[in-house]
Amino acid sequence: MNADTTPLPPCPAAAQPPRGTCPVHTTDTTTATTATTAKAPPAARPGPWPPGPPSGPTGWSWLWRMRRDMAGTLEGLQRDWGDLVHLRIVPEQVVLVMHPGLVRELLVQQHDRLIRAERPVEVFAGLHGQSVLVREGADWHAQRLALQPAFAPKAVKSLVPGLVATVRGQLQDWPTQHARWPVEQRLTQLTMAVILQAVFSSRLEPAALEAAEQAVQTVSRIAQGEFFWPASWPDAMPWKARKRHAMAVLRGLVENHLQDRLAQPEDSWPDDLLSRLMALHRAEPGRWTLRAVADECTTAFLAGHETVAASLTWWCWCLAADPQEQDRLAREVAQALAGADPGPQHLSALPRLRASLQESQRLYPAAPMLINRRATAPVTLGGRTLPARTLFMIPVQQLQRDARWYPQPGHFRPERFLQPDEQRPRGAWMPFGAGPRVCLGQHLAQDEMTVVAALLLQRWRLAPVPGAAAPQPEMAVTLRPRTPLHLSLQPA
Numbered sequence: 001m002n003a004d005t006t007p008l009p010p011c012p013a014a015a016q017p018p019r020g021t022c023p024v025h026t027t028d029t030t031t032a033t034t035a036t037t038a039k040a041p042p043a044a045r046p047g048p049w050p051p052g053p054p055s056g057p058t059g060w061s062w063l064w065r066m067r068r069d070m071a072g073t074l075e076g077l078q079r080d081w082g083d084l085v086h087l088r089i090v091p092e093q094v095v096l097v098m099h100p101g102l103v104r105e106l107l108v109q110q111h112d113r114l115i116r117a118e119r120p121v122e123v124f125a126g127l128h129g130q131s132v133l134v135r136e137g138a139d140w141h142a143q144r145l146a147l148q149p150a151f152a153p154k155a156v157k158s159l160v161p162g163l164v165a166t167v168r169g170q171l172q173d174w175p176t177q178h179a180r181w182p183v184e185q186r187l188t189q190l191t192m193a194v195i196l197q198a199v200f201s202s203r204l205e206p207a208a209l210e211a212a213e214q215a216v217q218t219v220s221r222i223a224q225g226e227f228f229w230p231a232s233w234p235d236a237m238p239w240k241a242r243k244r245h246a247m248a249v250l251r252g253l254v255e256n257h258l259q260d261r262l263a264q265p266e267d268s269w270p271d272d273l274l275s276r277l278m279a280l281h282r283a284e285p286g287r288w289t290l291r292a293v294a295d296e297c298t299t300a301f302l303a304g305h306e307t308v309a310a311s312l313t314w315w316c317w318c319l320a321a322d323p324q325e326q327d328r329l330a331r332e333v334a335q336a337l338a339g340a341d342p343g344p345q346h347l348s349a350l351p352r353l354r355a356s357l358q359e360s361q362r363l364y365p366a367a368p369m370l371i372n373r374r375a376t377a378p379v380t381l382g383g384r385t386l387p388a389r390t391l392f393m394i395p396v397q398q399l400q401r402d403a404r405w406y407p408q409p410g411h412f413r414p415e416r417f418l419q420p421d422e423q424r425p426r427g428a429w430m431p432f433g434a435g436p437r438v439c440l441g442q443h444l445a446q447d448e449m450t451v452v453a454a455l456l457l458q459r460w461r462l463a464p465v466p467g468a469a470a471p472q473p474e475m476a477v478t479l480r481p482r483t484p485l486h487l488s489l490q491p492a
């Protein structure tokens with residue numbers, strides 16, 4: 001892909017005025033109407049780079065520093081150089097964007113001058129094929145528009161009863177009490193079961209679930225390593241047997257479900273994501289080939305459970321570390337549900353619970369760094385014009401732990417999200433990204449997390465394992481505790 005010479009076709013969505021008519025922009029709950037409807041003015045001639053530290057001959061040491069301690073390195077750079085920091089990392093000119101206003105200027109107003117950075121996309125394409133996650137330009141736009149209805153809030157609400165049944169089924173295997181419960185591992189299995197239900201209406205046997213989980217872990221770990229290298233050895237190399245095996249497990253999982261569905265009479269297909277994708281295939285078999293359907297299923301499966309599991313794991317930790325807040329949330333759940341299962345109608349009646357999920361996602365965003373963006377044309381940010389090919393890094397975790405918008409930013413305080421805060425700029429909370437490429441599955445993720453959180457609080461109280469240290473966040477495609485989180489379970 002040649003970023004310099006392949007201009008993006010204009011995104012029709014960006015030019016359409018009223019919010020509500022464009023399915024792309026309506027999903028971005030963090031997008032201002034004025035920002036989405038205004039076309040970015042033509043950029044001026046590129047000027048000097050923003051301030052930044054000396055890079056030495058290559059600047060590669062910055063990559064190593066970030067890999068070792070992302071949060072600490074970014075904090076130091078922002079403290080010393082400000083909200084827009086230039087790093088020369090041969091062969092790239094990198095600009096870190098660490099102010100919510102500047103991030104929105106970039107991702108919302110100037111999204112038609114950006115593509116995702118080539119290397120992460122190359123790595124993701126090895127896993128996701130040509131799904132919406134990796135496509136660019138007109139292809140991405142058409143794909144996103146076609147998928148949007150399946151992920152719209154109303155469509156997601158219709159999945160809630162199936163989702164509740166799956167979560168209940170998974171929680172039945174949890175003990176009434178346990179001194180050291182592997183909460184992270186069990187939440188990963190649970191979210192995997194949920195996404196299998198949402199995408200394929202399927203329930204895997206525990207052994208198959210575990211094999212799939214192992215495969216996801218293997219490919220995620222390998223992908224994480226590959227991001228930092230300019231190229232990868234072909235997967236056929238003898239030392240890549242583990243990756244090949246893991247990929248075969250994941251491809252087999254998707255293929256088997258697809259073939260099963262094709263073998264069933266169409267009028268008996270369940271209402272799930274696969275059926276919605278198959279409807280696209282039936283309507284436009286040239287564009288929506290079975291390969292394309294399989295790729296979207298793979299993305300929904302991979303993007304749709306790891307992230308949710310990571311977010312729920314951190315939420316559990318935040319509650320375990322704050323028993324008073326946990327009691328407050330349990331009281332809200334008890335009052336709103338009176339012992340019943342959460343239904344679609346209850347989800348908005350749990351404001352504090354939802355705020356607690358927002359707050360834990362602020363502290364521990366599953367994707368602490370958005371996939372880097374490449375400028376395909378000059379981009380103007382904060383009055384500074386930066387040339388085509390600039391590589392932008394958007395550190396979400398840094399943005400969300402900024403004391404300017406969140407006093408005592410390291411503290412878990414759900415009340416921050418109970419009332420709108422006029423002082424807090426839009427974009428200061430963006431665990432799902434922002435702009436037209438905002439997470440496609442955010443409504444599903446938010447409803448799922450609310451359901452799981454409510455069902456957990458109806459059954460248990462969580463506490464840290466006595467003597468165990470607080471979990472240390474580490475990047476493993478998603479932000480996870482460095483060692484798998486265990487918590488003590490007590491009956492509610």
Ligand code: HEM
Binds near residue numbers: 134431436442444
């Ligand atoms: C808590 C859970 C989740 C988090 C934190 C999350 C986060 C994100 C983020 C930050 C992006 C944008 C990346 C970027 O701009 O570089 C993204 C994109 C995406 N997410 Fe999610 N996600 C979650 C759940 C889901 C679920 C449940 C699904 C689907 C079942 C999903 C599907 C996608 C897809 C398809 C994209 C690519 C959209 C595009 O490029 O147009 N995600 N997600």
